[in-house]
Amino acid sequence: MRAHHPQNTTRDPSRGTAPGMGRRAFLGTAAGLGAAALGTTACAPPDTLLDGRTRLRQWNLFSGGDGLRMIEMHDAYRAEHPGIDLRATTFDWGAPFYTKVAMGAAGGRGADIATVHVSRLESLAPGRLLDPIDPDLLAGFGIDDTVVLPHIWEQCFFDGRLYAIPIDTHVLIQFYNLDVCRRAGLLDEEDRLVETTGLDDYLAMLREIRNVTGAYGLSVDTWNPWANFWALYRQQDGDIVFGEDDYEMDDDRALAAMEVLYRLSEEGLAPRHSMLADTAANLSNGRAGLMIHGNWEIPTLEATGVGFSATQFPNVFGNHRTRGDSHCYVFPHQRDRDPERTRAAAEYAAWMLRNSITWAEGGHVPAYQPVVESAEYDALHPQSEYREAAENVQFEPRAWFSGSAGRLQDEATGALTTLHQGTQTPEEALDQLKRTIRSLLSVPSPV
Amino acid sequence: MTQRTHVPAPRTPPEAVPPAPRDLVDVRGGPPAWTGLWFVLPFLAFYVLFLLWPAVVGLGYTFTDRSLAGGPVSFVGVDNWRESLTDPALHASLWNTLWFTLLSVPLMVLLALGLALLTDHARRLGWFLRFSFFAPFVLPVTVMTLIWGWMYNPSLGLFNGTLGRFGIEGPEWLFSEDTAMFSVVIATAWWQVGFNYLLYLAAMRSIPGDVYEAAAIDGAGAWQRVGRITLPMLTRTTALITVLQLIGSLRVFEQIYLMTMGGPNFSTRTVIQYVYDSGFVGLRIGLASSMAYIFMALIIVASIAQFRLFTRKEEA
Numbered sequence: 184m185r186a187h188h189p190q191n192t193t194r195d196p197s198r199g200t201a202p203g204m205g206r207r208a209f210l211g212t213a214a215g216l217g218a219a220a221l222g223t224t225a226c227a228p229p230d231t232l233l234d235g236r237t238r239l240r241q242w243n244l245f246s247g248g249d250g251l252r253m254i255e256m257h258d259a260y261r262a263e264h265p266g267i268d269l270r271a272t273t274f275d276w277g278a279p280f281y282t283k284v285a286m287g288a289a290g291g292r293g294a295d296i297a298t299v300h301v302s303r304l305e306s307l308a309p310g311r312l313l314d315p316i317d318p319d320l321l322a323g324f325g326i327d328d329t330v331v332l333p334h335i336w337e338q339c340f341f342d343g344r345l346y347a348i349p350i351d352t353h354v355l356i357q358f359y360n361l362d363v364c365r366r367a368g369l370l371d372e373e374d375r376l377v378e379t380t381g382l383d384d385y386l387a388m389l390r391e392i393r394n395v396t397g398a399y400g401l402s403v404d405t406w407n408p409w410a411n412f413w414a415l416y417r418q419q420d421g422d423i424v425f426g427e428d429d430y431e432m433d434d435d436r437a438l439a440a441m442e443v444l445y446r447l448s449e450e451g452l453a454p455r456h457s458m459l460a461d462t463a464a465n466l467s468n469g470r471a472g473l474m475i476h477g478n479w480e481i482p483t484l485e486a487t488g489v490g491f492s493a494t495q496f497p498n499v500f501g502n503h504r505t506r507g508d509s510h511c512y513v514f515p516h517q518r519d520r521d522p523e524r525t526r527a528a529a530e531y532a533a534w535m536l537r538n539s540i541t542w543a544e545g546g547h548v549p550a551y552q553p554v555v556e557s558a559e560y561d562a563l564h565p566q567s568e569y570r571e572a573a574e575n576v577q578f579e580p581r582a583w584f585s586g587s588a589g590r591l592q593d594e595a596t597g598a599l600t601t602l603h604q605g606t607q608t609p610e611e612a613l614d615q616l617k618r619t620i621r622s623l624l625s626v627p628s629p630v
Numbered sequence: 631m632t633q634r635t636h637v638p639a640p641r642t643p644p645e646a647v648p649p650a651p652r653d654l655v656d657v658r659g660g661p662p663a664w665t666g667l668w669f670v671l672p673f674l675a676f677y678v679l680f681l682l683w684p685a686v687v688g689l690g691y692t693f694t695d696r697s698l699a700g701g702p703v704s705f706v707g708v709d710n711w712r713e714s715l716t717d718p719a720l721h722a723s724l725w726n727t728l729w730f731t732l733l734s735v736p737l738m739v740l741l742a743l744g745l746a747l748l749t750d751h752a753r754r755l756g757w758f759l760r761f762s763f764f765a766p767f768v769l770p771v772t773v774m775t776l777i778w779g780w781m782y783n784p785s786l787g788l789f790n791g792t793l794g795r796f797g798i799e800g801p802e803w804l805f806s807e808d809t810a811m812f813s814v815v816i817a818t819a820w821w822q823v824g825f826n827y828l829l830y831l832a833a834m835r836s837i838p839g840d841v842y843e844a845a846a847i848d849g850a851g852a853w854q855r856v857g858r859i860t861l862p863m864l865t866r867t868t869a870l871i872t873v874l875q876l877i878g879s880l881r882v883f884e885q886i887y888l889m890t891m892g893g894p895n896f897s898t899r900t901v902i903q904y905v906y907d908s909g910f911v912g913l914r915i916g917l918a919s920s921m922a923y924i925f926m927a928l929i930i931v932a933s934i935a936q937f938r939l940f941t942r943k944e945e946a
Contacts, residue, residue, distance in 0.1 A: 278906075278910050278911040279910075282698060282910045285698055285699040285700070285913065286698060286699075286700075288699075288700070289698075289699055289700025289701075290700070306699075306913070307699070308699055308701065311699075311700070311701060312699055312700065398785075406891070406893065454785060455784075455802070455805070456784055456785070456802060456805035458779075458804075458805075461783060461785070461786065464786065465785075470785070583913075584912070588911070589911070590907070590911055590912050593907065593911060596893065597893065597894075597895040597896045598895070600893060600894050600895055601894070601895050604805070604806070604807075604894060604895075606806075606807060606894075606895070607895075622719075626713070626914070626917075627695060629695070629697035629698070629699060629701075629912065629913040629914045630697065630699045630701065630913065
């Protein structure tokens with residue numbers, strides 16, 4: 184999801200001065216390009232305060248395929264809400280975005296509504312950087328605990344107060360290349376992947392696929408192994424509990440999960456190195472038959488034109504639990520919160536949830552259950568194949584350093600990557616991970 | 631590395647500049663100091679506002695537990711400094727930055743010199759060489775890292791694909807702790823050497839032709855002319871390029887961040903990335919400020935040491 188902004192292309196120097204193009208002509212073109220770039224980033228006329236519309240400022244972090252769908256939804260929203268001046272701003276995913284949300288809210292001038300990962304709530308100091316959401320206000324627009332899965336709704340609370348409105352659940356799922364798996368004889372008559380149970384069964388399947396591809400069985404992002412680790416660890420009921428200056432972790436189960444990552448690359452069933460775009464490329468060009476990746480990769484694979492489908496995270500330790508997170512709406516802290524704009528923000532969030540069938544096309548499982556249970560969702564392929572994944576989602580333990588693009592994930596990546604590379608044994612990697620957690624716990628929380 | 635706008639030091643020694651005509655000095659008369667001040671005031675205001683003031687405020691932050699997420703700030707004494715100085719991850723990242731600098735500075739100075747000599751001696755293809763060697767410099771860092779990232783890719787990339795055709799198993803480039811830093815240095819040299827090259831070329835062009843002519847008449851061969859005339863006359867340029875390259879290399883961040891994110895297993899995490907991780911991902915601005923100050927002190931010491939070294943050489 185670290186897609187590059189489309190306007191970056193205007194900076195491509197290879198377009199520079201075309202031969203035969205005069206200096207003036209070039210400057211003129213350059214000025215035009217600049218103006219065009221400005222036009223796409225500025226979202227509204229300079230000032231709409233005087234036209235009587237309610238201004239609603241939304242901040243989000245969607246710059247990939249999901250970002251395009253959000254723009255599509257916003258266009259529809261604007262058409263239905265002539266009285267609202269929605270100004271949506273997309274920031275670079277991850278730390279750059281969270282920094283801006285935190286700083287804006289710290290000054291009491293945050294956006295009216297922002298999208299964040301529910302796993303990052305703790306790091307955004309609910310109550311200080313985030314304003315609570317009135318559940319009655321939201322219920323008035325049709326959003327309450329009856330339309331969202333209970334374990335996801337729970338994540339939105341902090342100290343008994345509601346701080347987030349879940350948009351979706353996004354999880355690791357297993358993609359499969361239809362052609363490769365068919366040749367390996369692993370598809371049923373409806374092109375569904377055969378079910379495996381347990382590690383040995385799964386590895387045996389990967390070996391069969393490797394015989395067909397000649398390269399790998401499974402494609403995984405070895406550069407972002409934390410999520411895979413968390414899914415495998417949670418499949419065994421392993422947990423990390425953070426205390427005041429201490430934590431509890433199940434060493435044996437962590438080792439078992441790490442052993443899986445280690446073996447996958449050691450036996451050549453998965454690549455030793457695969458970073459970002461390589462991972463989907465390995466599946467689409469048939470070097471691997473399966474891929475474990477986030478559901479947001481669906482638009483990427485669709486763009487390649489390869490025949491693929493998807494199913495839940497493989498059953499390695501007796502269940503299909505998978506690592507996941509939820510995008511949700513929050514109200515960043517405002518010193519002078521305006522009731523009218525707050526109302527508009529809640530209505531906007533509810534509208535987006537009710538219309539999240541468009542959002543589902545990008546791969547995320549909508550949080551709003553009536554959409555997931557609808558016939559339109561049934562017709563979405565492969566989205567409807569893994570809707571149960573939302574029920575198997577495993578969130579990370581709450582701490583200021585955990586969550587998507589958080590400190591723990593960043594630091595754990597170092598230790599876990601070495602498993603795929605084969606430069607550390609699971610025992611060594613576990614030691615490094617534990618040192619990392621200890622050092623994160625030993626420092627005072629900045630929130 | 632950021633763009634550098636310095637120009638090479640003038641070839642002619644300062645004494646050779648003709649003294650300003652007397653009447654010009656007289657015209658200034660009156661209180662010249664004040665008039666000058668008005669001219670530099672706009673710059674000075676921005677300098678104070680955006681450089682000096684933040685630097686002072688940042689130093690103040692290092693003694694607090696200030697968080698990027700706001701919240702109450704309290705004075706913590708030298709805790710941040712103690713934590714920074716004893717943090718093994720900071721030491722490791724300082725070493726990575728230093729290692730990058732040690733590898734890249736000699737390479738990028740010598741390579742630039744070699745390419746400039748080549749161009750200077752080329753009779754026909756001069757324009758083509760100038761274009762080829764300088765063109766990568768204008769690429770944005772994102773484009774450069776994308777191109778090299780794909781070329782380095784161990785399983786799909788150009789390098790290992792080509793090596794594989796000859797039956798050689800290529801290295802893992804960016805993906806191994808042993809080779810990642812070298813790979814970044816090679817890509818950086820390709821991308822940035824053009825600037826040093828241009829400085830060298832400009833300096834070579836300004837060496838008067840009659841010096842070579844005289845040497846040739848005296849029987850100096852081509853190698854002697856390079857060794858005895860070109861190189862000595864480039865000393866000042868070399869000093870300048872080395873200082874600029876040293877500072878540029880110490881500040882390395884974006885190409886590494888984009889190519890390896892500091893990995894594998896932090897083997898390429900530079901000190902600037904660690905400051906960023908601590909301050910912007912970890913929100914601890916006070917701590918990150920103290921790290922930044924430690925790093926700034928090191929850069930200043932390195933620059934002064936090097937400046938001394940080169941000025942002494944020239945005096946000798």
